[in-house]
Amino acid sequence: MSFEISIGPQHPIHVEPLMLRLSVEGELIVDVDVDVSYIHRGIEKALEARPYIQGLYLVERICGICNAAHSLCYCLNVEQLLGKEAPPRAKYLRIVVEELSRIHSHLLWLGHYFHTLGFETLFMYFWRDRERIMDMLELITGNRVTTSYNTIGGVRRDLTPEAEQRLRRTLDYIEERMRYYEKVIDSEPTILARTQGVGILKPSDAVRLGVVGPHLRASGVKHDVRLDDPYSGHDEIPFNVITWDTCDCYARVKVRIREVYESVNMIRYALDHMPSGDYRLKIPPFFKAPPGESLSRVEAPRGELVHYSISDGGDRPYRYKVRTPTLANLLSVVEMLRSRDGYEVYIADVPAILGGIDPCICCSARVMVTDEARRRRTIMTLEDVIKISRERGAKRR
Amino acid sequence: MSEEDILRKITEKFGESVLEARALGRRRISILVPPDAYKNVVKYVAQDLGLEFLSCLSGVDYGDSLEVVAHLGFSTQILIKTRVPKNNPVIDSITDILPAANLYEREAHDLLGIIFRGHPNLRRVFLPEDWPKGIYPLRKDYAPEHPKPLRGGEVG
Numbered sequence: 400m401s402f403e404i405s406i407g408p409q410h411p412i413h414v415e416p417l418m419l420r421l422s423v424e425g426e427l428i429v430d431v432d433v434d435v436s437y438i439h440r441g442i443e444k445a446l447e448a449r450p451y452i453q454g455l456y457l458v459e460r461i462c463g464i465c466n467a468a469h470s471l472c473y474c475l476n477v478e479q480l481l482g483k484e485a486p487p488r489a490k491y492l493r494i495v496v497e498e499l500s501r502i503h504s505h506l507l508w509l510g511h512y513f514h515t516l517g518f519e520t521l522f523m524y525f526w527r528d529r530e531r532i533m534d535m536l537e538l539i540t541g542n543r544v545t546t547s548y549n550t551i552g553g554v555r556r557d558l559t560p561e562a563e564q565r566l567r568r569t570l571d572y573i574e575e576r577m578r579y580y581e582k583v584i585d586s587e588p589t590i591l592a593r594t595q596g597v598g599i600l601k602p603s604d605a606v607r608l609g610v611v612g613p614h615l616r617a618s619g620v621k622h623d624v625r626l627d628d629p630y631s632g633h634d635e636i637p638f639n640v641i642t643w644d645t646c647d648c649y650a651r652v653k654v655r656i657r658e659v660y661e662s663v664n665m666i667r668y669a670l671d672h673m674p675s676g677d678y679r680l681k682i683p684p685f686f687k688a689p690p691g692e693s694l695s696r697v698e699a700p701r702g703e704l705v706h707y708s709i710s711d712g713g714d715r716p717y718r719y720k721v722r723t724p725t726l727a728n729l730l731s732v733v734e735m736l737r738s739r740d741g742y743e744v745y746i747a748d749v750p751a752i753l754g755g756i757d758p759c760i761c762c763s764a765r766v767m768v769t770d771e772a773r774r775r776r777t778i779m780t781l782e783d784v785i786k787i788s789r790e791r792g793a794k795r796r
Numbered sequence: 797m798s799e800e801d802i803l804r805k806i807t808e809k810f811g812e813s814v815l816e817a818r819a820l821g822r823r824r825i826s827i828l829v830p831p832d833a834y835k836n837v838v839k840y841v842a843q844d845l846g847l848e849f850l851s852c853l854s855g856v857d858y859g860d861s862l863e864v865v866a867h868l869g870f871s872t873q874i875l876i877k878t879r880v881p882k883n884n885p886v887i888d889s890i891t892d893i894l895p896a897a898n899l900y901e902r903e904a905h906d907l908l909g910i911i912f913r914g915h916p917n918l919r920r921v922f923l924p925e926d927w928p929k930g931i932y933p934l935r936k937d938y939a940p941e942h943p944k945p946l947r948g949g950e951v952g
Binding site for chain 1: 820821823824826848849850851852854856857865867870871873875894895896897898899900903907920921922923924925933934938940
């Protein structure tokens, strides 16, 4: 008999409502079902009812952490429809803000990840240093979280020489701290024991399941939209695509740490080689886009982001499709959590595999029993479980 | 492989059944095929051309017909499109070739009402459990009342 344990949809440790139904036999997880229906906001439909410029504000709010990536992807998409291209300076400034938000997202993830593993000190350290990046985002864009930096035809503000100096000093600080944290992580036996060999995703499975971003690269697949499909002058800026071939949770930590170094170097290169000239094209706020379709892809901190739009010649999109990186990665969570021959996943591995999500077994205060043979589900209260266990205990005696 | 090579290979292989094939700019290819050839084209692109990375699958409402768009490829993206009539929106599922399509097909089923034949688990994915049957929010005939924008202090 296997039990079903529900994790989520609400839990103080993860901000997004996500429900996992785990079928367990003892401590071993045998099957998983993911439910993501709690937070659908109908943004694709809402975009069809808004002029392009108003859609920009909505798109930025799809995800708070990846807002720079979403607005960049949207602007690239609309620019492509209009047949326009941002000036070179705008492209470099977009890279600066995109990479800064990648650093802040990776620091946030790393802090949260060690928090779920029980390493609170590292959580504090990562989040303290992340504040320095948030200050830089505020200095450059004017906003701490929702940056509103990208706009159709370029960016909203130029970079001042003072801000550039402060940004360079912050990058030096972040790089030095990251080298220290990498040393801490590699010399801490608890972290190694909790992450190494846990949540294996083979390269062939990763591609088959359409995994994107650092997850895919941690499985040893060299795919990065910035390299394969450069979208904002990435072909001019040298950088390494970080991959790791152990395919486990440890690889995911390492890939993200190394990507922070790459982002730091990319920002430095962009600052050193910043082209002069305009930072935006003058495009009137309300316009009609010519009929056609356009597809834009951006490497968001969490992976490849796809925006696909169809225009019928009006002032608003006929159809706007957004594929977020997390939706692409969800199937792999199911794959990694399911025990197979020679690969065992325990309930204790769930937080490590899911990253930011911690199991909450008591929150729903009920146990669901799944009869595997008859595919029948009955919900049992705590009293029922106690009653059954007493009856069975009595029989054995 | 360049865009021209991919276009040439697909048109040579499928000839008559390619209704429309064009490049949408750098690293973007669009191919329109009839529903019965759709699965074979996906299979050919994924297995024979080696572009087995499905990055997105979406649906579009064109009035009388619904379009399914599969996006394949790492660097060059190939958009494989097919149209099914709205009164019988049934298409073969590609989950057996590309398991990544699982959630995307469920999404298109949920929001546009496209039925994917052969999908292992075609349940709701985004809409709430009590959402009325037969109402598909991304279809054009579903037009909810949008709140009016706020202007100059007056609300309404």
